[in-house]
Amino acid sequence: MKFSESWLRTLVDPKLTSEELSHLLTMAGLEVEELDPVAPAFDSVVVAHVLEVVKHPDADRLNVCQVDTGSGTPTTIVCGAPNVAVGLKVPCALPGAQLPGDFTIKIAKVRGIESSGMLCSAKELGIAEEASGLLILPADAPVGQSIRQYLELDDNVFEIKLTPNRADCLSLQGIAREVGAITGAATSLPQVAAVPASIADTRAVVLDAQAACPLYYGRIVKNVDAKAPTPEWMKRRLERSGIRAISALVDITNYVMLELGQPLHAFDNTRLEGAVHARMAKPEEKLLLLNEQTIAVDADVLMIADEAKPLAMAGIMGGEESGITLETTELFLESAFFAPKAIAGRARRYGFASDASHRFERGVDFGGTRAAIERATQLILEICGGQAGPVVEAKAELPARTPVRLRTARAEKVLGLALGAERIAGLFKGLALSFVQQGDDFLVTPPSWRFDMEIEEDLIEEIARLYGYDNIPSPAPRGRMEMMVQPEAQRPAYRVRQMLADRGYQEVVNYAFVEEAWEADFAARTDEADLIRLANPIASQMAVMRSNLFGGLISNLVTNLKRKQSRVRLFEVGRTFHRDAAAHPATGFHQPWKLAGLAFGGALPEGWGAGSRKVDFYDVKGDLEALLAPAALRFEKLAHPALHPGRAARILLDGQEIGCIGELHPEWVQKYDLPQAPVLFELDFSAMKSVRVPAYAEVSKFPQVVRDLAIVVDQNVSLQTLIDGLKGQISGLVQDIQLFDVYVGKGVPENKKSLAFRIVMQDTQRTLQDSEVDAAMQQLVSCFEQAFGAQLRA
Structure with a gap:
C-alpha cells in the first residue's frame, strides 16, 4: 500500500516527524518498507x-524567451526546449538555484x-x-510561487x-x-453526505447469488462530461499512490478506492439492457475484459450481468463492451460487497490481478459501501457535472459480527504486562x-471493516x-539451575550418535519424503x-512418507x-511412518524413531x-554388539525385501526384536549400479538408548582352565541354536564358550x-x-x- 504523507496528514496529523511516524507504524504491525521523498532537494525554482x-x-534550436518570474521585471532566458511557447506556465530555476545532481544555475x-x-523539465x-x-x-x-510549494514536493511516499x-489498512481512511489509535491524535475521517437525486432514473438490481x-x-x-480534466490534486495523490491517471471518471473511482477502501466500477449505462444481476457464471460463458483478454469463465466465478450479457467479473475486472469511454455521457455506478471466499484466487487463476480483487479477497468494509457510492457521486458531479x-x-x-470475549488476566499473562x-x-x-x-x-464486537477479529x-x-x-519489556529469562537426574539405564541420544561416530560412521539427515520406487524396493x-x-x-520424487531409512542411505x-x-560409513536417526489407526486413533499413524546405518568399501582404511x-x-554385526554391550544380542535368519536372502538377520534383545541387519539384495545392487553390496542395519532408537546397569561379579584369583572341543553336526544347525541348547545344561564352572573354527571338506x-x-x-x-574339568567337558x-x-570329531 503506497500513499502520500501529505494526504494522510489531511486526515490525521500527529506531532511526529516522517521518520518517527514510520517507526511507530512498523512497531504497530504495519511495516513501512520504504519512505522516500517525492522529489530530491533543490531550491530557487519558481512558477x-x-x-x-x-x-x-x-x-537554430535555441529560443530567446522573456519570462515573468514574479519579480516585476521580465527575465531573459535562452531555452532549447522544443515545447516552449508564449503563454505557458513552467518551472524556472533562478540564478543561484541548486538543482539535483549538484548543478548550480548561473547568469x-x-x-x-x-x-x-533556466526553464526546467520534470527530469531536471x-x-x-x-x-x-x-x-x-x-x-x-501562481507566478512567482515556489515550485516545491505549488507541486507539494516537500512530501514523502510511504509504502x-x-x-x-x-x-x-488498504485505504487512507484505515491508515x-x-x-x-496509536498516537492519540485527532482524526478527521471523510464525512460523506448523501447526494440528493435530481433525476428519477433507476436500474433494478437482482442478487441471484446472495451468499x-x-x-x-x-x-x-x-x-456527465467524461472528457473533463482530472484535478491536479487528485492526479498527484493517485500517482504518489502508484496509480496512473487515465480519465476523470476512472480516476474518481480509483481515488475513492484509495480513500475509503471500497472498489467501485462504472458501466456505460446506455450499453446495459434490463436489470443488473449478481450471479454465478453460466456454462461456457465468455467475457472480453478491459485488458482486452477474452476468458472462458468457470462456474464458480461471480459475475455482474444484465438481462442479455455478462458485464464484469465481480470484484475483479470489468468487461470491455460495457466499459466507459471518453464519449460516455451516462453511467451506472456500482458499489458492492463481495464475500472474500467468492473472490479469492479467481484473478490468479486467469493470470492477472487487480487492485479491486486484492481488496475484495481480503475483505472490504461492508458498512462503508453506501458511503463510497455517495462520495464517488459527489466527486463526479463536481468534476464532470451531470445529474444523479x-x-x-x-x-x-x-x-455476522460475533462478539469476542477478552479476559484482562489472560491478556496480561500472555503479554507479560500489568x-x-x-x-x-x-x-x-x-x-x-x-x-x-x-x-x-470485555465482550468486543468487531467492526464491519475488521475481518481478522475472531478469537x-x-x-x-x-x-x-x-x-x-x-x-x-523483554527481561532476561530466569529459572532455577538444577542438575537433572540421569537414569543409569538410559543414555542420551547424543551419546549414541557419538559412539557411532567413534566407530567411523558419519551422520546424515535425509527428507522423510521419498520416492515411491524406494518403498517398493x-x-x-x-x-x-x-x-x-x-x-x-514439494517435488514429484518426494511423494510418499518413508517406512524405513534404507532408501536415503x-x-x-x-x-x-x-x-x-x-569407503563409506553412514548412519541416520529419523522417524519412519506406518498406518496404525488402532494403536494411534488420533493421527492414524505410528511414527517410531529409527537408527539405520550403512557400511561400504574396505573393512579398514587403506x-x-x-x-x-x-x-x-560380521564387521557391522561387531559394531552393533559393541554399541549395545554389555547386553548380548541374538541374530536369527530373516527374509527382508531390501536384504540378501541368505545374509540377513533379525536382531533380538532380551527376546524382543529390535531391528535387522544384512547385505543389500543383489537385485538392488544391480539396479542402483553399486560395485559391491553394502551392509545395512536398522534398529529401534529407543533400544539403542537403553543400557544395562553393571552388576558386580566377584573376580576370581584362581587360574582359568582352557580346553578345545571339536564336534561334527548337520550343516543346517546354526551356532545360535547350539548355544541356546547348552544354556541351563552345562556346569557352573564353564564361564565362556567361543567358536574359533568352522571346517567343511576332507x-x-x-x-x-x-x-x-x-x-x-x-x-x-x-x-x-x-x-572336575573332565566331568564338565563330558557334560x-x-x-x-x-x-x-553331534559327534566328537576324530
Whole structure:
C-alpha cells in the first residue's frame, strides 16, 4: 500500500516527524518498507509565465524567451526546449538555484545573449526519469510561487507491507484510523453526505447469488462530461499512490478506492439492457475484459450481468463492451460487497490481478459501501457535472459480527504486562471498537471493516500493537539451575550418535519424503493402502512418507561413489511412518524413531599395516554388539525385501526384536549400479538408548582352565541354536564358550560341518581339579550328542 504523507496528514496529523511516524507504524504491525521523498532537494525554482519567444539569431534550436518570474521585471532566458511557447506556465530555476545532481544555475552568455536562469523539465527537477520537454503547469499556477510549494514536493511516499489480515489498512481512511489509535491524535475521517437525486432514473438490481454478493448499490448518473480534466490534486495523490491517471471518471473511482477502501466500477449505462444481476457464471460463458483478454469463465466465478450479457467479473475486472469511454455521457455506478471466499484466487487463476480483487479477497468494509457510492457521486458531479438518480439497494444477509470475549488476566499473562482493564478499554476506544465491559472482562464486537477479529488472541494482538511491541519489556529469562537426574539405564541420544561416530560412521539427515520406487524396493510397499502419500508434495520424487531409512542411505552412497569415495560409513536417526489407526486413533499413524546405518568399501582404511578386505556382515554385526554391550544380542535368519536372502538377520534383545541387519539384495545392487553390496542395519532408537546397569561379579584369583572341543553336526544347525541348547545344561564352572573354527571338506562327512569351540572354566573359590574339568567337558559332549546328534570329531 503506497500513499502520500501529505494526504494522510489531511486526515490525521500527529506531532511526529516522517521518520518517527514510520517507526511507530512498523512497531504497530504495519511495516513501512520504504519512505522516500517525492522529489530530491533543490531550491530557487519558481512558477514562471512565458511572455515572449523569439528565435536565437545565432542558433537554430535555441529560443530567446522573456519570462515573468514574479519579480516585476521580465527575465531573459535562452531555452532549447522544443515545447516552449508564449503563454505557458513552467518551472524556472533562478540564478543561484541548486538543482539535483549538484548543478548550480548561473547568469551566463549563450551564443552571445545573456541568460538569467533556466526553464526546467520534470527530469531536471528530479521528479521524472524521462521528459521530452518543459514541465507544463496548469494555467492558473501562481507566478512567482515556489515550485516545491505549488507541486507539494516537500512530501514523502510511504509504502507499507501489509499482512493479508489487515485489509482495513488498504485505504487512507484505515491508515488514518490506525495512526489516530496509536498516537492519540485527532482524526478527521471523510464525512460523506448523501447526494440528493435530481433525476428519477433507476436500474433494478437482482442478487441471484446472495451468499457471494449480499450487498449491492447502483446509481445512474446522466449528462456527465467524461472528457473533463482530472484535478491536479487528485492526479498527484493517485500517482504518489502508484496509480496512473487515465480519465476523470476512472480516476474518481480509483481515488475513492484509495480513500475509503471500497472498489467501485462504472458501466456505460446506455450499453446495459434490463436489470443488473449478481450471479454465478453460466456454462461456457465468455467475457472480453478491459485488458482486452477474452476468458472462458468457470462456474464458480461471480459475475455482474444484465438481462442479455455478462458485464464484469465481480470484484475483479470489468468487461470491455460495457466499459466507459471518453464519449460516455451516462453511467451506472456500482458499489458492492463481495464475500472474500467468492473472490479469492479467481484473478490468479486467469493470470492477472487487480487492485479491486486484492481488496475484495481480503475483505472490504461492508458498512462503508453506501458511503463510497455517495462520495464517488459527489466527486463526479463536481468534476464532470451531470445529474444523479436515486441509489438502488439490493441486500441479503451480511457477515455476522460475533462478539469476542477478552479476559484482562489472560491478556496480561500472555503479554507479560500489568495493563489493567481501564488501559485496555482506552486502547479499544482508540480503535473505535464496540465493547461491553463485564468486570475485568470485555465482550468486543468487531467492526464491519475488521475481518481478522475472531478469537481472544486476535484482541490480545491488538493490545500489543497499540501498546507498541518495542514498549513491551523483554527481561532476561530466569529459572532455577538444577542438575537433572540421569537414569543409569538410559543414555542420551547424543551419546549414541557419538559412539557411532567413534566407530567411523558419519551422520546424515535425509527428507522423510521419498520416492515411491524406494518403498517398493526396500519395503515391498506397492499396495496403495500401505503407501502414505503427501497431499501436496514439494517435488514429484518426494511423494510418499518413508517406512524405513534404507532408501536415503542408498541414495547417499550413490552420491558419494559418484564423487570417488571408496569407503563409506553412514548412519541416520529419523522417524519412519506406518498406518496404525488402532494403536494411534488420533493421527492414524505410528511414527517410531529409527537408527539405520550403512557400511561400504574396505573393512579398514587403506594403509600399509593391514591387508585390504571388503567390509562384511560380521564387521557391522561387531559394531552393533559393541554399541549395545554389555547386553548380548541374538541374530536369527530373516527374509527382508531390501536384504540378501541368505545374509540377513533379525536382531533380538532380551527376546524382543529390535531391528535387522544384512547385505543389500543383489537385485538392488544391480539396479542402483553399486560395485559391491553394502551392509545395512536398522534398529529401534529407543533400544539403542537403553543400557544395562553393571552388576558386580566377584573376580576370581584362581587360574582359568582352557580346553578345545571339536564336534561334527548337520550343516543346517546354526551356532545360535547350539548355544541356546547348552544354556541351563552345562556346569557352573564353564564361564565362556567361543567358536574359533568352522571346517567343511576332507575328513568331514557330506552335509556336515566341523565346529571347534574354546571352553573357559574357572571357579572363584578354588583351583579346579582335572577330574572336575573332565566331568564338565563330558557334560558338554553329552549335551551336544543328545540335543543335536553331534559327534566328537576324530
